[in-house]
Amino acid sequence: MQASQSATDSHVFSRRNKRRLFRTFEAPSLPGGRATELKNTEQEIRAFQLRLGAAGLLVIGCFALLFARFVYLQVASYDEYQSAAEENRISILPIAPNRGLILDRNGVVLARNYSAYTLEITPSKVSDLDQVIDELAQLVEIQPRDRRRFQKLLSESKTFDSLPIRTRLTDIEVARFAANRWRFKGVEIKARLFRQYPQGESAAHVIGYIGRISQKDQELLEERDLVANYKGSEHIGKIGIEQSYERELHGTTGSEQVEVDAGGRAVRTLSRTAPVSGNNLVLTIDIELQKIAEEALGNRKGAVVAIDPLTGELLAFASRPSFDPNLFVDGIDSANWDALNNSPDKPLLNRPLRGAYPPGSTYKPFMALAALNTGKRRPEQSISDPGYFMFGNHRFRDDKVGGHGTVDMVKSIVVSCDTYYYVLANDMGVDTIARQMAPFGFGALTGIDIEGELPGVLPSTWWKAKRFRRPEQQKWYAGETISIGIGQGYNAYTPLQLAHATAIIAADGLVKTPRLVRHVHDLRTDEKRPVELPVAKDALGQPRPQKLPFKPEHLAVIKEGLEGVPISGTSARAFAGAAYVSAGKTGTAQVFTIKQNEKYDAKRVAEHLRDHAWYMAYAPVDKPRIALAVLVENGGFGAQSAAPIARQVFDFHLTGKRPEKAGQAPFLGKSGAGAEGEDD
Amino acid sequence: MIRRALARVFGGIDAPLMTIAGLLIGVGMLVLFSATYDQPARFFDQLRNFGIALLVMWVVAQVPPQTLMRLAVPVYLVGVALLVAVFLFGVRKKGATRWLNLGITTIQPSEIMKIAMPLMIAWYFHKHEVLVRARDYLVTGLLLILPVGLIAKQPDLGTAILVFAAGAYVMFFAGLSWKLILPAFIAGVVSVGCVIAFEERICQSGVVWPGFKEYQKHRVCTLLDPASDPLGKGFHTIQSVIAVGSGGATGKGWLKGTQAHLEFIPERHTDFIFAVYSEEFGLIGNFALIILYCALIARGFMIAANAPTFFARLLAGAITMIFFTYAFVNMGMVSGILPVVGVPLPLISYGGTALVTLFLGIGMLMSIQRHRKLVQT
Structure with missing residues (x-):
């Protein structure tokens, strides 16, 4: 080219x-x-x-x-990447606060925390759960119940939650897993604070328990805008004090701003806000007294509610049978759950709070006071008791064949004369009775400071009209009023209500809302803050006064009658030789109606249909320090089953005397014969 | 006396090249110190690697280019033989057959090809210097494709690209027609453009790319959209881009890179060391590093331009371009504009083999520079 x-x-x-x-x-x-x-x-x-x-x-x-x-x-994109890098590196970790302790009135610990290691699996990080659990089982003991509990948790939780497969690992198990940790992705050992209830079954219904935060709890937290404060928490109070005082017990969650590496491990702390521990709760319960009551109930189903009438403080709040709240803390396994939930004895039922029973003859002193209050009766007015009351063609029988003879008001209480109250109820009418009974708190929430209370039924014409749907059911029949007078019929009250009403009589009309928490103890300020309970309304929707305006002479008559019961009346045997003077009234609540002209025979009736035994009482009579209601389900006569329990509770509370265990059995055996010839 | 002895010892060392390399090594050790804060042993390992590599460089710098030329064919043949051996009896690690077990140690023959390839092709063109025909490009093309194919088959796309580039640069400097280069270049640009444009469709799972392994397709696709696999393949790119971006104009300061020190950057002392550097020294640091590489390349081109023989020119030009390729591909992949392939940042990334290979190249450049006058008669 x-x-x-x-x-x-x-x-x-x-x-x-x-x-x-x-x-x-x-x-x-x-x-x-x-x-x-x-x-x-x-x-x-x-x-x-x-x-x-x-x-x-x-x-x-x-x-x-x-x-x-x-x-x-x-x-150009510096800001974006700068913040991306910051987000990468800074993570805010919540620090869960220590939950407050629950103590009894004398400082005995009822709920505490302890630290332990758990083995936890995050299901979303694990491909084959069963295989991983099988492999873990070769290192640490995993029992079938642990697996069942894990399955139950799994079904209730999100898969990216860390769920415990084993709790309370021993040091050896921790070491063994740590050595094999690399094999298990998504499995971790965590140190956690656990809730423990050292009293076991005792007072379980009062203390309640905590459990893992469920979907429902989460929604509730969202509603109350508390989600942030529960960021580090895994548990929440489910029932009892643990639930109702959750706000006090939980404390304030702290936080830690940490620098994390790509693996999510915290490298160093940038700043820290310490958590504030929950407040301690000092209960009104005396756990010793509680145990006396529980042991007195023994294997029988029932409830004991003991109140300090001057303050409304609940000294004992027993419900039998009970359960071990410790089972619920880490999530209960299905076998235990089924056993508790399906038992015919209903151990999970809080009987004093949610069990509504006809009060039987324990209603009579209240009826009597109502009669004096309304002027329907004067104390000395007597009836001649033939042993029955005829209403139309219907014969309302007294338990004592042939009747009690001449009966005035005091005697009607001491011998528990049914006929007296049949007549009285008939004279007063159901609505007057309801208006007189409402101020005692019957048929209404007492306002106790744990959730779940049931109101029971204070019968009245308007209650019935509201309760039923068909017109013929809504109508009140005059005959229905008669048995209302002896605490039967539609009457249904909780042991708590009866104890509360008894306390009102004991305290000469003073109304104190029953309470379980004596004070909240703020450990930071050492402040002991009493709990303010809202004033409860009565069954008629009226606010209840601080003190019911009974005339002292009226109260004196009722008290005279009640004091006669343990001396010469139905509970005389149970209270023989007591070191104090008490007042009380037995009651027997019918579970099913006995046919006309048929005699109730406890031996012939299936146990679950047997009468419920009641005893309401207070002591000492001059300056009452304790008022109580005892219920023994299917216990038969009140004098026979319930009154001895009251005696043991009174003995311990007033004199410190513990029951002699050996003396219990023969006493029960003889009491049946002793109560014969008298009404319950 | 002493002066003469020193002159003898350092006679082969090209001062400008050594200065630039020294600056790069200095930067490298600085970054490596930060990147290996938790494994200080690595820092000293790398110092030792530099020692070995500098020794290799010095030795090679003493060897005249004619000797290198004589070595070209045997080295190439041994390299190919070893690649064939890998293909037949290679050791399989992490899904790739790249290693050959020699009993005492395992070697990676593809590394040898990085140097053997430009030597061989340059030798061939030198032999046919008088009249370079199209046939010669075909022959060199075959010489190039055979080992590259074997390496790509292992599979090791990164090394295959580097070896291919090394050979192709020689062909380019030997005068391969623009009529062939330009269409190839345009085709490349167009196909890359197409891949980017149709990313969504072709990156769907189930779409098979002819001639590509699944992991290679993945690499390209995650480059195009790192967010598609943020915890897997995309993690490298996402985190290294965050590191670079968050460095800003002036950087976070030496030892203060959070992305690096909190282990968000994978391979932070080897292939991704540039992310650490960029995070801590920012745009200014990046500019300085590019300038250093430009200086290295400029000096390499100067040596090539002054080289006495066709062989030396081709070799010097190709070696210089290899340095450029390493630097560009590495920085490109760290900053998210090129797919993630195993290419180190020259003279900065940790790793003995790559360092020796690179200093071998520098030594050859020095040898060419030193012997430029001796042959010019």
Whole structure:
């Protein structure tokens, strides 16, 4: 090519030269081209330098592109990546506060915390759960119940939650797992605070328990705007004090701003807000007294509610049978759950709070007071008791065949004369009775400071109209009033209500809302803050006064009658030799109605249909320190089953005397005969 | 006396090249110190690696280019033989057959090809210097494709690309027609453009790319959309881009890179060390590093331009371009514009083999520079 002449030029690159060289260089590469046969070093070097120039352009172009990318990332998008890096590195970890302790009135611990290791699995990080659990079982003991509990938790939780497969690992198990940790992705050992209830079954219904936060709890927390405060918490109070005083017990969650690495491990703490422990609760319960009551109930179903009548403090609040709240803390396994939930004895039922029973004859003193209050009776007014009351064609029988003879008000209480109250109820009418009974708290929530209370039934014409749907059911029949007078019929009250009403009589009309928490103990300020309970309304929707305006002479009559019961009346045997003077009233609540002219025979009736035994009482009579209601389900006569329990509770509370265990059995055996001939 | 002895010892060392390399090594050790804060042993390992590599460089710098030329064919043949051996009896690790067990140690023959390839092709063109025909490009093309194919088959796309590039640069400097280069270049740009444009469709699972392994397809697809696999393949890119971006204009300061020190950057002392550097030294640091590489390349081109023989010119040009390729591909992948392939940042990434290979190249450049006058008679 003609361009070869210009190859004599020096290394100077002019534009013209470049173009020429470009063409020159193509020559050797063309097949069959007219390439020069001569070795032309100069030309070759120039061609090569052109290539170097082209390569240089490529280099500069590529680096420029790279630099543009850097400018884009580091200048234009700096803020975005800066915050991405910060988000990467900073994580806010919640620090769960220690839950407050629950103590009895004397400082005995009822609920506490302890630290233990748990083995936890995050299901979303594990591909084959069963296989992982099988492999874990070779390192730490995993029982079938642990698996069942895990399955139950799994069905209730989100898969990215960390769920415990084993709790309370021993040190050896911790070490064994730690050595094999690398094999288990998504499995971790965590140190956790556990709730423990050292009293076991005792007072379980009062204390309640905590459990893992469920979906429902979570919704509730969202409603109350408490989600943030529960970020680090896994448990929440489910029932009892643990539930009702959750706000006091939980405390305030702290937080830690930590730098985390790519694996999510905290590397260092940037800042920290300490959690504030929950407040301690000091209960009104005396756990010793509680245990006396529980042991007195023994294997029988029933309830004991003991109140300090002057303060409303609940000294004992027993419900039998009971359960071990410790089972619920880590999630109860299905076998235990089924056993508790399906038992015909209903151990989970809080009987004093939620069991509504007809009060039987324990209703009579209240009826009597109502009669005096309304002027329907004067104390000395007597009836002649033939042993029954005829209402139309219906014969309402007294338990004592042949009747009690001449009966005035005091005697009606002491001997528990049914006929007296049949007549009285008939004279008063159901609505008057309801209006008189409502201020005692019958048929209404007492306002006790744990949740779940049931109101029971204070019967009245308007109650019935509201309760039933069909017109013939809504109508009140006058005959229905008669048995209301002896605490039967539609009457249904909780042991708590009866104890509360008894306390009102004991305290001469003083109304104190029953309470389980004496004070909240703030450990930071050492402040002991009493709990304010709202004033409860009565069954008629009226606010209840601080003190019911009974005339002292009226109260005196009722009290005289009640004091006669343990001395010469139905509970005389149970209270023989007591070191104090008490007042009380037995009661027997019918579970099913006995046919006309048929005699109730406890031996012939299936146990679950047997009468419920009641005893209401207070002591000492001059300055009452304790008022109580005892219920023994299917216990038969009140004198026989319930009154001895009251005696043991009184003995311990007033004199410190514990029951002699050996003396219990023969006493029960004889009491049946002793109660004969009297009404319950 | 002493001066003469020193001159003898350092006679082969090209001062400008050594200065630039020294600066890069300095930067490298600084970053490596930060990147291996939790494994200080690595820092000293790398110091030792530098010692070995510098020794290799010095030795090679003493060897005249003619000797290198004589070595080209045997080294190439041994390299290919070893690659074939890998293909037949290679050791399989992490889904790739790249290693050969020699009893005493395992070696990675593809590393040898990074140097053997430009030597071989340059030798070939030098032999046919008088009249380079199209046939010669075909032959060199075959010489190039055979080992590259074997390496790609292992599979090791990163090394295959580097080896291919090394050979292709020689062909380019030898005068491969623009008529072939430009269409290939345009085709490349167009196909990359197409991949980016149709990313969504072709990256769906189940779509098979002919000639590509599943993991290679994954790499390309995660490059196009790192968020598609943030915990898997995309994690590298996402985190390294965050590291680079959060470095800002001036960087977070030496030893203060949070992305690096909290282990968000994988391979932070090897292939992704640039993310650590970029996070701690920012745009200014990046600019300085690019300038250093440009200086290295400029010096390499200068040596190539002054080289006495066709072989030396081709070799020097190709080696220089290999440095560029390493730097560009590495920084490109860290900043998220190129797919993640196993290419170290030259003279900065931790790792002995790559360092020796690179200093071998620098040694050759020095040898060419030193012997430029001796042959010019």
